[in-house]
Amino acid sequence: MKLIKQHKIVEDNWMRLADDAPLADGSIIVSYGRWQQDKDQILGRSNGEVGIALCAEDDVTSLAEELDKISLITLHFEKFNDGRSFSQTRWLKEKFGFKGELRASGAYIQDQILPLIKVGIDSFEVPDEFSLEAFQAAIREVSVQYQTSTIEPSPLFRRRQLSVN
């Protein structure tokens, strides 16, 4: 597994903590369930940031009030065709104003990378054999976008108006 962020392969400084593993210092990613259960202990550690692994079933709204304590959220795809993570990402970024890192993990496929970036994903966990070139090709596949997105916050109809005026 490796991590791609801002179009580069980067070091992953986060440690994934299994639900039954003892709490550790440092930057850890815990499941949404563990976060619900051990919130106080997790926040009471002497050092390290908090990341949460969110699945499509998890209630993203319940995190709204706690986001200032969280530095990373991974949107985890158990099935690549479960599209809820797309709307969850959008809500985290736009509605709840999450400022930390949003990361895609799990079974999503390369054809979803560009739309994921568009809804607000910052980084991608990819299999070791997945190359940076493939990543870069994937995000270049379709250059036109009608809707609003984090890459281009203005819908095409507004940009068209600018280009003729």
Next chain:
Amino acid sequence: MYQYDAFDQTLIEERAAQFRQQTTRYLDGTLTEEQYLPLRLMNGLYIQLHAPMLRIAIPYGQLNSVQLRKLAEISEKYDKGFGHFTTRQNLQLNWPELEQVPDILDELASVQMHAIQTSGNCIRNVTTDHLAGVAQDEIEDPRPYCEIIRQWSTLHPEFAFLPRKFKIAVNGAEQDRAAIQVHDIGLQIVKNENGEVGFSVLVGGGLGRTPILGKQIRGFLPKEDLLTYLEAILRIYNLHGRRDNKYKARIKILVKEMGIDTFRDLVEQEWNRIKDSSLKLTAEEIQRMQSYFVSRTLDDSAINDEQFQRQYRSNSEFAIWVDKNLVEHKNPSYKIVYLSLKAPDVPPGDVTSEQMRQIAELADQFNGGHIRSTHRQDLVFSDVKLSDCFELWQALKEINLATPNIGQVTDMICCPGLDYCALANATSIPIAKEINLLFDSIDDVHDLNNLTINISGCMNACGHHDVGHIGILGVDKKGEEWYQITLGGSASNDASLGTRLGPSFHRRDVVNAIDSILNVYVEERLAEEPFLDTFRRIGLEPFKKRAYEVNQAA
């Protein structure tokens, strides 16, 4: 008609190239069957019973002659020389080779066409009234809004993996000719007390296993708020729609389980958050879209055209065609002409490549190069001069497209069924053929004024059986073909879902049963009473009694 600019053109070319690349990855094994499936579906490609099926988008049924010629060429080059118009106003090719589909998409892109989102769990091709812009009862032309919706929904990054397919229809006239009550979202153009144009928004309608009529979620939505409101509905659906059971995944189930009021609260809350975002439509954009659909400068010299009247009086065959297949245009110098794709000996909705070419010729000659497809699987020339009608009729007769049966009993909606479709329980095309044989002459057909028969080969209801005055649904009983009959459905303003007649009929009895039902109607109707009124007046019983009696005797 909308014309692509460089943005639109680039998008479909890039999408075609992307699909080529995805298909290559599938063929070399990099993409699994499961991963390729939604990607190909999002590009209209099914794997059918005998071969792949490619569904080509005809956005809200608008087509020009250049495109139709290209479709003729494609269906000849890559298929068996014909295509099939569907109830979503699209065109299906039933025999392309998987390996050649990327080439087909390239060819389509060269005439501003594509197969994007004609299938799969995403926002499908938006549909509308096939008389948009020319109907007498129109409040405002819905097509500019359809194009706005088409662009917004095309490759929407957030909504490509919805719980299930999502269909939107827009109607701009008083009469609902777009079946908006049986869509996931139905938009009806309305004017408020200040004369401002907006939409009445329905949500959660649909056919299929659980047919439901849509409920109103908002009585008046200002037109500038169209996209923000759609986006709010889609987001709530994407987050909350069921994903545990594909038969419960449509928005209609969510609305039903949650209740329309709770659903509305969630949508309105989300909408309030985004309604003033950059997605709010601008007056300029709406005007820009409207400018593509202004009616062509119409020449008024043909008003009360003497020649037309003479032809009408002197040729009874022409007169029948005029009465059945022509509709009043908002400009009295013109007629709206239906091209019937329901000749008795042809599978409903099928057109040969040769016919496509000839239709394109005729469209150039008589209709400014425009052609429309309807959700009842016929075609329309929207602006034919009175003085041209006779010549057009003669030409259409030559190519078997002048059967005077529009809106009549033989103008059946019929899905491909077991002849093509992998999901089918039973055949539908042969049933349509046999029903045609019930009528000795076109007079018999006309005697049953205003009666529609809709046939689907399975519960998926592509043939809209639930909203046919008479609906026929193929069911599987231990590997045999059986059919369920429903009566009293309608997709118009008085929308209703058909009531089941009773136990299903065996393949050999179903057409007899239909015959009995038609006989009961003829005996029971009062004067010119349409079937639906007779049915609503006398109820199911008399039909039921006769249909089962006759079949028991047989």
